[in-house]
Amino acid sequence: MNVSGLRYVLAVARTGSIAAASTHLNIAASAISRQISNLESELDCVLFERRPRGMVLSPAGELLAEHARQTLLRAEQVAADIQELQGLARGFIRVATSEGFALDLLPNAIAGFHAAHPGIRFEVQMLPPAQVTHVVAAGDADIGITFALAPSSLVAVAYDNAVEMVALSAPDHPLARRPAIRLADLKPYPIAVPTLDTTARRVFDAACLAEGITIEPTLTANILSALLPFVRRTKGLALMSALTVQTPVRLGELVCIPVHARMSLMRGIQVQVMRDRKLPHAVQAFLRQLVAALPPTESGGF
CATH class of the missing domain: 1.10.10.10 (Winged helix-like DNA-binding domain superfamily/Winged helix DNA-binding domain)
Incomplete structure (x- = not known):
């Protein structure tokens, strides 16, 4: 065999x-x-x-x-153990991610790690949140990073936190200078949101329902990157995590506006690894760097 x-x-x-x-x-x-x-x-x-x-x-x-x-x-672990004799000179890291982290945070983390350890190779799969958990549990990815509404017993959790969704706008949008807005403030403007099967949409729809507000999206897409040009070129707003667009916000290309709602707009974030698996040295090192790029937890992180 x-x-x-x-x-x-x-x-x-x-x-x-x-x-x-x-x-x-x-x-x-x-x-x-x-x-x-x-x-x-x-x-x-x-x-x-x-x-x-x-x-x-x-x-x-x-x-x-x-x-x-x-x-x-077991074969991969033996190969990793042999590579560890060379420190971080060589290695291969497989990361499964939901799209919210694939646009900005994860590529930047990989680029930073590569600058210090150019011999490490990466493979990234972008998957729906539940599938991220399944490929990590099956051993088909070393690390998973995903939004999660509920805990899973299938994997070990290396980082567990929650972040709020924000309204994303162009810098010249009428609401861009507000310190915060309410859900009702969204109604006069075109709204771009993810599809119904996403954690972001479920949280947003539940918050609107709790306040008796009906917001008909102008644009619905199952690809977050499709929402960004719409926001840049219209008076529209998109609902997503600020972690998805850290770089364009830092460069002043987009603005994140906090949204106050009666029901929380928080979503869970998890970094997951396979249960009872000894992670190769390179995976452990990148895992630490990835967790450091995320908002600190009350316990101080991984």
Whole structure:
């Protein structure tokens, strides 16, 4: 049972097809298919069930996938231990993130870490918040950073805090010089918000409902970056975390306006790692730097 075959099984299980796994791994589909066939012959069982929505692990496949995850994690740990003999000269860090951190905070943290440790490589996946937790729990990412409305027992939490959403505007917006605004102050202006399946939208809608306010968004998007040009070029406002736009706010390109509401506009932030896993030295070092870039917690952080 070779390591490549185990890696291919996990890729097909995660993506739902050999073709998608081929694209993700940059390996020929025929090679992936052949390795899976070899494993099925070796183990005398069917590893995947072919269904209309894609390939799904069989009961035997589930057992093999769990073994594959543990085997690959152990192999990665051995490689990391060997690399640690060279300090932080080499290493590979996989980060899963929700979009709110992918636009500004995380890239800046990576750039700062790279400046000090140019031999460390990174891979970043941008995912919905719940999926961030799942890929960390499965060992497919070393670190996850995400907004979270509820705690999860699937992962270990290295940082846990909460931040309020703000109204984002252009510097010349009529509300930009206000020290704070209320929800009702948003009504006369075009509003840009994320889609209904996001934590930001759920918190915003609940706050409006609590005050009996109806705000019809002018722009709804499932990509936060689509909201920013709208804010820059109109008298519109967008609702999001200030952490999402730290650099443009610091440069004076955008303005964050605190919003006072009867119901809290706070959202939880978590930095997550896999439970009971010894993190490689490079991952530990970057984890400390990432947590340091976030608002301090009452306990002082990680």
